[in-house]
Amino acid sequence: MKVVLFDLDGTLLPMDQDEFIKAYFGALAKTLAPRGYEPKKLIEAIWTGTMAMIKNKGEKSNENVFWDTFASIYGESVREDIPYFDAFYRDVFDCVQASCGFNAKAAETIRKIKGLGLRTALATNPIFPSIATEKRMAWAGLDPKDFALYTTYENCRYCKPNPAYYVDILEKLGVEGKDCLMVGNDVTEDMITETLGMKVFLLTDCLINKENKDINAYPHGSFDELWAYCETLIKEKEHENENA
Numbered sequence: 001m002k003v004v005l006f007d008l009d010g011t012l013l014p015m016d017q018d019e020f021i022k023a024y025f026g027a028l029a030k031t032l033a034p035r036g037y038e039p040k041k042l043i044e045a046i047w048t049g050t051m052a053m054i055k056n057k058g059e060k061s062n063e064n065v066f067w068d069t070f071a072s073i074y075g076e077s078v079r080e081d082i083p084y085f086d087a088f089y090r091d092v093f094d095c096v097q098a099s100c101g102f103n104a105k106a107a108e109t110i111r112k113i114k115g116l117g118l119r120t121a122l123a124t125n126p127i128f129p130s131i132a133t134e135k136r137m138a139w140a141g142l143d144p145k146d147f148a149l150y151t152t153y154e155n156c157r158y159c160k161p162n163p164a165y166y167v168d169i170l171e172k173l174g175v176e177g178k179d180c181l182m183v184g185n186d187v188t189e190d191m192i193t194e195t196l197g198m199k200v201f202l203l204t205d206c207l208i209n210k211e212n213k214d215i216n217a218y219p220h221g222s223f224d225e226l227w228a229y230c231e232t233l234i235k236e237k238e239h240e241n242e243n244a
Contacts, residue, residue: 007184014101122150
């Protein structure tokens with residue numbers, strides 16, 4: 001094992017997704033209302049842009065896909081308001097943190113894994129700009145230096161659960177699936193990495209299982225069980241090397 005990939009929302013950053021979305025959209029709509037954005041239309045447009053990113057087939061970055069979609073709804077002049085969206089994430093977005101939880105074991109686990117000489121990457125669904133991703137990292141007690149790579153809508157051209165999203169990460173890190181462990185809370189979006197040869201661990205603190213799959217098919221549990229699983233994988237690797 002060379003790299004441990006982590007999801008962010010609901011994994012390193014505890015949250016109820018519905019509560020987070022409610023707080024996020026509420027704050028965004030309030031902030032942009034003086035710019036003439038009617039809340040209902042704005043939220044619908046953001047969802048439309050988000051769905052376009054999720055369906056992205058890799059021809060453009062997710063950022064370009066989002067703003068092209070957004071502009072198709074509001075007109076090309078909407079691009080002049082991008083600085084106001086950026087300002088929201090920089091100056092207002094932190095108020096949404098109250099809708100999330102905090103688990104000190106998240107950052108502790110990252111640092112313990114790095115202490116073993118392994119790399120960590122943040123494989124969060126890249127539907128947010130980097131500034132919003134960095135903010136959410138901070139809410140979890142982490143920062144960009146904790147990761148060899150973190151995915152954002154600027155540096156990605158696919159989204160979860162498309163396996164191509166993970167293939168891109170592997171290529172950027174210069175590793176193969178068999179070299180990685182993926183840790184996430186979403187059965188559909190995160191456990192799909194098994195198809196690329198990755199080991200997986202399903203963190204169940206904020207479990208999302210839309211398809212009602214049997215989670216016993218995956219190693220799973222809290223951060224304590226994750227750390228025990230990592231130690232097992234490392235011991236197995238050491239044993240293989242001794243017998244090689």
